Amino acid sequence: MVKKEFTFPNSDKNVIHVYQWIPTQEAKGIVQIAHGMAERASRYDYFASVLVKEGFMVYANDHRGHGRSATSIEDLGYISDNDGFSDMVMDMKSVTDIAKMENPNLPIILFGHSMGSFLAQRYIQLYGNEIAGVILSGTNGKQKSLVNVGILLSKIIIAFKGRRASGKRLDKLTFGHYNHRFKPNKTKFDWLSRDEEEVRRYVEDPYCGTLFPASFFHDLYKGTKMIHQKDNLAQIPKGLPIYIFAGDEDPVGEYGKGVISLYKTYESLGIRNVSYKLYSGGRHEMLNEINKDEVIRDVIAWITKII
Numbered sequence: 546m547v548k549k550e551f552t553f554p555n556s557d558k559n560v561i562h563v564y565q566w567i568p569t570q571e572a573k574g575i576v577q578i579a580h581g582m583a584e585r586a587s588r589y590d591y592f593a594s595v596l597v598k599e600g601f602m603v604y605a606n607d608h609r610g611h612g613r614s615a616t617s618i619e620d621l622g623y624i625s626d627n628d629g630f631s632d633m634v635m636d637m638k639s640v641t642d643i644a645k646m647e648n649p650n651l652p653i654i655l656f657g658h659s660m661g662s663f664l665a666q667r668y669i670q671l672y673g674n675e676i677a678g679v680i681l682s683g684t685n686g687k688q689k690s691l692v693n694v695g696i697l698l699s700k701i702i703i704a705f706k707g708r709r710a711s712g713k714r715l716d717k718l719t720f721g722h723y724n725h726r727f728k729p730n731k732t733k734f735d736w737l738s739r740d741e742e743e744v745r746r747y748v749e750d751p752y753c754g755t756l757f758p759a760s761f762f763h764d765l766y767k768g769t770k771m772i773h774q775k776d777n778l779a780q781i782p783k784g785l786p787i788y789i790f791a792g793d794e795d796p797v798g799e800y801g802k803g804v805i806s807l808y809k810t811y812e813s814l815g816i817r818n819v820s821y822k823l824y825s826g827g828r829h830e831m832l833n834e835i836n837k838d839e840v841i842r843d844v845i846a847w848i849t850k851i852i
Contacts, residue, residue, distance in 0.1 A: 583755050641655075712760075
C-alpha cells in the first residue's frame with residue numbers, strides 16, 4: 546500500500562487537504578470518504594487500509610474548517626463566509642473530479658459518515674450520475690421541529706454577533722441529550738462508541754470534538770432541511786445503489802428510527818437498489834465500534850456486489 550497526501554485550492558482560495566491510499570495491485574474501484582463533523586479524514590486510516598487490501602483505492606479529504614484543511618486550530622469549525630454546507634459538497638465534487646482524472650476507468654463509491662452522510666445525501670441529488678453507488682453511515686432521515694428551531698436561533702445569534710459567534714447554545718440544542726442513554730458517562734462522547742479506547746483517542750485529538758461557531762450550525766440545519774425538499778429528492782437517479790447502516794443505539798439516527806425513515810423515503814422515490822442494516826448495540830461510529838471488522842466486511846461485500 547502507498548499513502549499519499551495532496552492539496553487543491555477551493556473556491557475561497559483556501560487549501561483542501563486530501564489523503565489517498567493506493568493498493569500495490571491494480572485497483573478495481575475507488576471509495577471516496579466524506580468524514581463527519583468535528584473530526585478528520587485521517588481517522589479513517591484503518592478502514593482505508595482494509596479497503597486497499599481488498600483492491601480498492603481510497604480518497605478522503607478534510608472538509609473545510611476541519612483537520613488540515615482548517616486555516617488554523619483556532620479556526621476549526623468555521624467553514625465559509627457563505628453557505629458552508631453547499632461549499633463542502635462542492636469540495637467533495639472536486640475530489641471526485643480529481644479521482645476520475647487520475648483513474649478514468651474506475652467506478653467510484655461515495656462513503657459519507659454522519660455530517661458527511663448529509664453532505665452525501667445532497668451530493669447524490671446534484672451529482673448522482675457521477676458515481677456508482679453511495680453508502681450512508683450514522684445518518685438520519687427527515688428531521689422535525691429541531692431543524693426549524695436551530696435555523697431561527699442560529700440566525701438570531703449571527704445577526705447580533707456575526708458568523709464566527711460561539712455555537713455553544715446550538716451545540717447543546719443539537720447534542721445535549723446524546724449522552725443521556727449511556728449513563729454513567731465517562732466522557733462527553735460516550736455516545737460515539739462502546740470501544741473506550743476509540744473514544745479516548747477522539748477526546749485527546751486536538752482536531753476532534755471542537756465547539757463549532759453559530760454559522761456552522763446555521764448552514765448545517767439549512768442543508769439538512771434542503772435535502773428533504775421534494776424537488777431535490779426527485780433529482781436522485783433511480784438506478785443509483787444506496788446502502789445505509791448504523792448502530793441501533795445511535796442518537797443521530799434516532800436509535801434506528803431515522804435510518805428506517807430514510808430508507809422508506811428512498812424506496813418511495815422508486816430507487817431500485819436501496820438497503821439498510823442496523824447493528825444491535827452499536828453507537829454512532831460503527832467503523833470504530835467493538836465489531837468494526839464485521840461492519841467493514843459488510844461494507845466491502847456491498848461494494849463488491851455493486852461494482
